[in-house]
Every structure is written in C-alpha cells, then in structure tokens.
Amino acid sequence: MYQDHLIIDGLQYCNWNRAYFEQLKESGVTAIHATLVYHETARETLTRFAEWNLLFEQNPDLIMPVMSMSDVVKAKEEGKVGVFFGAQNCSPLDDEIGMVEVMRKQGLLIMQLTYNNQSLLATGCYEKNDSGITRFGKQVIEEMNRVGMVIDMSHSAERSTLETIDLSSRPICISHANPSSAHAALRNKSDTVIRALAERGGLLGFSLYPFHLPDGSDCTLERFCSLIADTAEMVGIDRLAIGSDLCLNQPQSVLEWMRNGRWSKSLDFGEGSASNSGWPAALPWFPDSSGMKNIFKGLRDKGFSETETAKILGGNWIEFLDAGLKPAE
Amino acid sequence: MYQDHLIIDGLQYCNWNRAYFEQLKESGVTAIHATLVYHETARETLTRFAEWNLLFEQNPDLIMPVMSMSDVVKAKEEGKVGVFFGAQNCSPLDDEIGMVEVMRKQGLLIMQLTYNNQSLLATGCYEKNDSGITRFGKQVIEEMNRVGMVIDMSHSAERSTLETIDLSSRPICISHANPSSAHAALRNKSDTVIRALAERGGLLGFSLYPFHLPDGSDCTLERFCSLIADTAEMVGIDRLAIGSDLCLNQPQSVLEWMRNGRWSKSLDFGEGSASNSGWPAALPWFPDSSGMKNIFKGLRDKGFSETETAKILGGNWIEFLDAGLKPAE
Numbered sequence: 199m200y201q202d203h204l205i206i207d208g209l210q211y212c213n214w215n216r217a218y219f220e221q222l223k224e225s226g227v228t229a230i231h232a233t234l235v236y237h238e239t240a241r242e243t244l245t246r247f248a249e250w251n252l253l254f255e256q257n258p259d260l261i262m263p264v265m266s267m268s269d270v271v272k273a274k275e276e277g278k279v280g281v282f283f284g285a286q287n288c289s290p291l292d293d294e295i296g297m298v299e300v301m302r303k304q305g306l307l308i309m310q311l312t313y314n315n316q317s318l319l320a321t322g323c324y325e326k327n328d329s330g331i332t333r334f335g336k337q338v339i340e341e342m343n344r345v346g347m348v349i350d351m352s353h354s355a356e357r358s359t360l361e362t363i364d365l366s367s368r369p370i371c372i373s374h375a376n377p378s379s380a381h382a383a384l385r386n387k388s389d390t391v392i393r394a395l396a397e398r399g400g401l402l403g404f405s406l407y408p409f410h411l412p413d414g415s416d417c418t419l420e421r422f423c424s425l426i427a428d429t430a431e432m433v434g435i436d437r438l439a440i441g442s443d444l445c446l447n448q449p450q451s452v453l454e455w456m457r458n459g460r461w462s463k464s465l466d467f468g469e470g471s472a473s474n475s476g477w478p479a480a481l482p483w484f485p486d487s488s489g490m491k492n493i494f495k496g497l498r499d500k501g502f503s504e505t506e507t508a509k510i511l512g513g514n515w516i517e518f519l520d521a522g523l524k525p526a527e
Numbered sequence: 528m529y530q531d532h533l534i535i536d537g538l539q540y541c542n543w544n545r546a547y548f549e550q551l552k553e554s555g556v557t558a559i560h561a562t563l564v565y566h567e568t569a570r571e572t573l574t575r576f577a578e579w580n581l582l583f584e585q586n587p588d589l590i591m592p593v594m595s596m597s598d599v600v601k602a603k604e605e606g607k608v609g610v611f612f613g614a615q616n617c618s619p620l621d622d623e624i625g626m627v628e629v630m631r632k633q634g635l636l637i638m639q640l641t642y643n644n645q646s647l648l649a650t651g652c653y654e655k656n657d658s659g660i661t662r663f664g665k666q667v668i669e670e671m672n673r674v675g676m677v678i679d680m681s682h683s684a685e686r687s688t689l690e691t692i693d694l695s696s697r698p699i700c701i702s703h704a705n706p707s708s709a710h711a712a713l714r715n716k717s718d719t720v721i722r723a724l725a726e727r728g729g730l731l732g733f734s735l736y737p738f739h740l741p742d743g744s745d746c747t748l749e750r751f752c753s754l755i756a757d758t759a760e761m762v763g764i765d766r767l768a769i770g771s772d773l774c775l776n777q778p779q780s781v782l783e784w785m786r787n788g789r790w791s792k793s794l795d796f797g798e799g800s801a802s803n804s805g806w807p808a809a810l811p812w813f814p815d816s817s818g819m820k821n822i823f824k825g826l827r828d829k830g831f832s833e834t835e836t837a838k839i840l841g842g843n844w845i846e847f848l849d850a851g852l853k854p855a856e
Contacts, residue, residue: 237622293566293618294789316647316661318790329658332645334790341792460623461647461663463670 200494203508204228204274206515207487208403208441209284209352209374213448214253219260222279225487228512229270229280231308231373231441236286237459240297243290247304250283265305267520282519284308284350284373286456288317291338298341307523308348308373311335311362312355314384314468315461320351320358323384324468328355331365343367348522352385352403352441359391368522369399374441376405380425381412385469389432396433401518403441404429406489408478409469410443415479423496426510435506439514440493445477446486453477529823532837533557533603535844536816537732537770538613538681538703542777543582548589551608554816557841558599558609560637560702560770565615566788569626572619576633579612594634596849611848613637613679613702615785617646620667627670636852637677637702640664640691641684643713643797644790649680649687652713653797657684660694672696677851681714681732681770688720697851698728703770705734709754710741714798718761725762730847732770733758735818737807738798739772744808752825755839764835768843769822774806775815782806 205226211233212218222230234246254263262273264282273280283305290306291297301309311317311331314324319335321328331339339362342349349370351359362370372395378386387395392402404426411417412425430438445452453476457468467475483492490511497507534555540562541547551559563575583592591602593609602609612634619635620626630638640646640660643653648664650657660668668691671678678699680688691699701724707715716724721731733755740746741754759767774781782805786797796804812821819840826836 239621289622292568292789295792296789315663316645316658318645318647321658325658325661327658329645329650329654329656332654333795334644337791460621460625462666463624466662 200491201226204270204512204516205490206270206439206512207231207444207490208371208439208515209233209405210442210444210487211448212444212446214250216257216260218446219257219279222487223260223277225490227279227487227490228274229264229282230487231284232281233286234283234306235290236313236456237289240290240292240294240301243285243301243306244304247283250281263305265307266523267516270516282307284310284348286310286353287313288319288338291318293318293334295334295337295341298338298347299345302345302347306347307519308350308371309342310350310353311338312358313353313459314457320362321355322353323355325355328357330357330361336365339365344526346523346525348519356388356391359387360394363391363394363398363400366398367526369401369518370395371401371403371518371522373403374405374407374410374443375402376410376425377429380428381410383410383469385410392429392433396437399437399518401437401439401514402429403439403515405441405443406481406484407443407445408481411481415481417481419483419492419496420500423493423500426497427500427502435502435509436514438510439518440490440511442484442487442489444484444487448477450476529820530555533599533841533845534819535599535768535841536560536773536819537700537768537844538562538734539771539773539816540777541773541775543579545586545589547775548586548608551816552589552606554819556608556816556819557603558593558611559816560613561610562615563612563635564619565642565785566618569619569621569623569630572614572630572635573633576612579610592634594636595852596845599845611636613639613677615639615682616642617648617667620647622647622663624663624666624670627667627676628674631674631676635676636848637679637700638671639679639682640667641687642682642788643786649691650684651682652684654684657686659686659690665694668694673855675852675854677848685717685720688716689723692720692723692727692729695727696855698730698847699724700730700732700847700851702730702732703734703736703739703772704731705739705754706758709757710739712739712798714739721758721762725766728766728847730766730768730843731758732768732844734770734772735810735813736772736774737810740810744810746810748812748821748825749829752822752829755826756829756831764831764838765843767839768847769819769840771813771816771818773813773816777806779805
C-alpha cells in the first residue's frame, strides 16, 4: 500500500505556505527536496533560510526540517512532511570555497554546480560550448565530497556532467530530468550520462515538468511509467527515483527569475518561447503532490512489484542520501 | 623631451598612499590606470571607491580622478597625476547586467572579462579548456559597448579573447601583456591575438612584470625595446602602449589575494611556484614609475622618433580611451 512507504519527491519549488503544506501532508508524501534558491547570493540564501525557519516555527504540525534520513523516518512517525534543501545553482557560494561548509551546516544538503548558464564551476545546458569543470569547480567538488553535500547536475551540460561523475569521489544525482532518448530537450540526459551516473552509484529523478516529457502536458501516466521501465531495463531500478519539479501557485515573476536571474536585460524564455512564455499546463494525473499516488499505481500496473515501486517512489532517495550526506571518513 | 608629453601607465596596482603619490608625481607620469579591484564583489568594489575618494580628498595637491581624457590634459596643466580605474575581473558585476552602467557611472572605466580563472563571462588563461564567451558574457559585452566601458582581456584565454574582439562593436585593449613569441607564458598573447586586436583598432600595453618578459628580472631595457620594435613591425606603432603592471610596496598577502581570491583552500602560485612564491625582483631600469623615462630614452635609442615614442608612452592610450569611453551613439 502507498501509505506504508516513505515517499520522497526529489524536487519541488512551490509557493510555500500553510495551505500548500496542508495539501502536501494530505498527499501522503513523507519528505520533499525543496529548492531553496535559484540565483541568490550567499547573503540572500541566508534570508531564504530565515524565511523557512519562520515557516517551520509557524507550521510545526505540518512540516519539519530534515538534516538526515532519520529525520524522514521521524516525519513519517509524526505524520508530518519533512523538508530538506537544495540550491539550483552554485550562487550561495559566491566566489568562496569556504561557503560550502558554511551552507552545509545551515542545511543546504544538495547543490547544483550550474543552472542553465555557465557558472564559476561548470557549464549549464543552455550554453553553446561546454568546457567542463573549472579550476574552482574541482575544488568545490572535493569540498562537497568532504562535507557531505550532494552534487546535483540536473541543469548542467553533458561534458561537465560526465567530468563531475568522474571527478567526484562520491555518487552524484540528477534530481530532476528525463532521458533525452524519450524526449530531446537541452535539459534531458543522454544514455551516456545516465549509464555513467548509474555505474558510479548515482541517482536519476524523473521529472514531471511537461517541457521534459514526450507530448508535453499530454504525456500519459502509462507513457511516463514506460519511460521509467525502459530506463530500469538499462540501469536497474535502484538508480531511479522521482524529482517532480513541481512548481505550484508561482507567479510569472518567479518563472522569469528562474530563467533570467539578473544576467539578461531582454527576456530569455528558457524552455518556453516568446509565444509560450508561461508555466506549462499541469499533467492531469499529476496536478499536485497527490499525483505520487497515481505514479505508484501506474508503476504497479506496469509490472513493478510493490517493493520495487516503493524504492522508486522514495526508498532509493533514502538510501542514496543516507550515504551521500555523511561527511567523508 | 619626455616632460613635454602626456605619459600614461596603462596598469598599476601599488600600495596607494601619499609617499607613493609623491614618487609618482616626481616620475613625470601624467596619469595611471589603477587597478581598483581583483575579486571584490559589487559591494566590496564600492568600498574601494570610497577609499579612493578619501585619497583624492586627502591628496588634492598630488592626484586627481580621471573620468575622461580631458581630465588627463587638466592633470598635466595642474602638475598632478590623474588616476582612472579598472577592474581585473568581472566580480564588480556580481551576476547582474545592470551593474555595468552602475559601475561605469561610479568611475570604473575599464574591466577585464576574466582574471586567470573561468568567470561568468569568459575563460581565464589558467583554465585547461576555453569555451569562449558565455550567454551572460555576450550581454555584458553589448552593455559595455553601449555605456562606454572599455573591455580588457589581459588575463583571458585565447579563444575567449578572439571571440570578444569579434563580438565587441568597439575596439578592446589588452592593458598589460607581452607577445608570447618573445616569452612563452600563459599570460602572454599569440601573434594571432595581437594581429586581430590591432586590426580592430585595439591596444596592447607592454608589461614590465618580470614573469611576462624574456629573461625575467634580467631582461634588459634594450631587449624590452626590441620587443616593442618587433611588434610595431607587425601591427604598426599606433596600437602599442605601456601597461607596466607595477605592484610596489605590496605585502605577500596581496599577491595571494590576486592569485587565490576566495576560491582555493590550498595556495595557488599563479605565475610563480612553490619555491618561488613571492613578488619577482624588479627590473633595475624600471624600479618604479621613473622607469618610464628610461623606456622613453630606450625607444629613442632604438630608432623611434620623438613623436612615435610619445605615442607609445601615452598618446595611443589617450586616443584609444578618448574614443572608447564615450557612450555609444
């Protein structure tokens, strides 16, 4: 049964408030990886932490902070939703290696080395040329490995991602992306990347963001579950999970912040276009976190056992993060 | 005569204080391009400006700020040394396109797109791979062109430099570097770059930093002047100038800030090495700004006319900056 398991959504960025937390608890999701920041600097990241501290203080009956996987078990026992934090860019570091440990201690458990553009560490998937990991990037990978901050390459370009898998002494994740073999998109990942990731013990979270799916917002649950089944055939089920990329109740301004940050005077439409610049329509079978239940059923229908399904819906994230968040020995 | 001309040193980063300004005035240099920051953020850059405002307030008999080339003429008339500012990295922008105009208004006339490492805009000369100008970099080049902030590629890698020469609608400079044909060093420039720079009306400032010279601190004045003569033969004298890279009275900590910023936990030795980690010994004929007089004489001895020599020692910088600092029409 769905409710017997630890259910993890490996990427959300919703308009966080009590009404949303009520919906989240109702959905049966045990814990979420919440995007804390997109392009915020170190100082601005501290404000985002402070805002969350207030949310935890004001909603103790619904949510609780997660610093390790034992907190997820605790959240399940107490009927709350656990929240752990990640950054979608390396901007919380500014230009400073020492910020890795500082941010980790504050509760930044996961960090992408880039968003869509070139960062100080690596190249994003929207750049024309990918030069791989920079001098600073090598130091940051080593430091993240040391303190137990998980590397996420969801938005990074191919060469940078392959180099990171190789340079990192610990498995990395791609928290929210799909195989480009199913849908060609700059944000999706080649079989080469998925294989390399899996061989080194990394994790791929399947995305429910329509721009990452075949047929976009018309992608069926069956088609989505086939995608998982095909990938499981390629790399096994232990390396697969969900990172829905759910962005609920966010205004257009948030989409523009994600896409444009402060780097562009003219609007950049990211995965959209001038004629399709808004949020994509939600999948009918994944209107919000309650869709996780539909995926559970869809995977069972596809032939996955309950144990296998529970791994994909949460168990694999738990195992991966339990190891990845420990400091190096 | 040397003292009849406007003498410009196109790059200095000394320990700025009254004693140094007295020496500078005594040397007969009319104006200097002073490095304001290496890796300082936007906020930190404002503090550097404030520190200089105080220096101008406290030393009005010796120095004055330069916002356009008419200020250099005024400095000469008043017997003061003009000071104009540049950044050796794009860190004053943080990640924000709007900072280009803000910093230009504050008095940042020149900016390098990178120091030695990958920046958000382009690749530095110490990186293994050079992916050229990034998406943000293209926007910044366009904006610098618009507001009349001069692009400097002294520390950038070859492909990034060639792309910038091509992308920029206005000539760019390499304020302090030498031809790598005379001395192979990551910081020096290939004939391909020097030719492309000159063809588009750009300016090359010859460096007196021993690591950039054949024979290092033993390079003779005659050898240095030959270097200029050889390059003049290649691209003409109008595109050549001086950017001494003079770093006087600076402690080791400044050298470490230049080389390491905040990006490295272990010491990076830049152009030095573990066994040679300090400031290089000064050239005997360029112990401080008074060495400009020796170069004047050296170039005359090499066969340059007084008019030609005066162009290389200052006139070319004046003409280049006079055009480059005007906002686009």
